[in-house]
Amino acid sequence: MILTVTLNTALDITYRVPALTPHASHRVTDVAERPGGKGLNVARVLAALGHDTVVTGFAGGPSGAVLRDLLAPLAPVDALVPVSGNTRRTVAVVDAATGDTTQLNEPGPTVTADEWAAFLSSYAELLGGAEAVALCGSLPPGIHVGAYAELIRRARTAGVPVLLDTSGEPLRRGIAARPGLVKPNADELAQLTGSRDPLRAAHDARRRGAHTVVASLGADGMLAATPEGLWQAAPPARVKGNPTGAGDSAVAGLLSGLVEQLPWPERLARAVALSAATVLAPAAGEFDVRTYEDLLPQVEVTAHATAA
C-alpha cells in the first residue's frame, strides 16, 4: 500500500458565491464538505488510480468526527490517530463570476507530546507495509518544526521511499533529511532558495539534500530535476477552474508513477494531466477520470539536454 501522512487534516468546506466582494455580506449558493488536508486528497486520487492507500495523521473533536464519517465510505483506509483538540476547517470561496478561489485555512488543533508519541509508534508499524510514503501539508500547533525531517529519517531507515510536499521551515529542514522527492510550487521553491528561476532553484534544492525535485509551475506545468535528467511537462492549454487540490493530484501522479516504475516523462505527464483534470473539477481533490484520460496524451514533455 501507499501511505499518506496529513498531520493537519481538515474538514474542507467549499462555498460558491455569485461574486466575492470584500467587506460585503454574501449569500452562498452551494456548499460542499469534504475530508481534506493534502494527504487525504492524495490518497483519494491514488485510490481512483487503483492503488491501495492508507491515510494517517491526526483527527479529533466534532469536525474530526465529521471528517472520519465522510472518509469511511471512501477507499483509503483510515489509520488516523485521535487527538483531544478539534480538527480544523478550511474554507474555499469560489467566485462564480470569475471562477477565482479564495482560501481560508484555520491553524488546527494543538497536538500534545503524548499524541505525537502515539502517532510515531503507529507510523513505524504502517511503514512496515508501505511501498512509498507521502508527507503532506502544514504542521499543526504543538508539532516541532523538524517533524517532517524526523519522519523522513524513519522512512529512510525502514527503506521506504519518501515524497515531501510542504513549505517554509518544515520544507527546509525536511530537505536536509534527504527525502527521495520534494514537490514545491514556484513560490515555495523561491522562498526556500531565494531564486525565482525554477531551474536554478530546483538544482539548489537538490544540492541541499533532495534526491529529486519536481516543481509545479502553474499554467507552465511541471519541471523535474532528477539524477537521470531534466524534463518539463506542460498541459495542452491553460485550464481555468478551482486549483484547490491540483498539487495533491500531481503528488498522487508522481507516487503512483514511482511504485509502477514508470519512466520520468510518463510520470510527469500523468502528474500534469491529473493536476489539470482536478482544476477542471468543481470540488477540491476530485477529478473526472475521462477528462484525465483525454488530457494525458495531450501533455507535452520536453527533455532538457543537461542532466541535473
Ligand SMILES: O=P(O)(O)OC[C@@]1(O)O[C@H](CO)[C@@H](O)[C@@H]1O
Ligand atoms: O494548510 P495546508 O495543510 O498547507 O493545506 C490544507 C489545504 O488547503 O490543502 C488542500 C489542498 O491542497 C486542502 O484540502 C486543505 O484544506
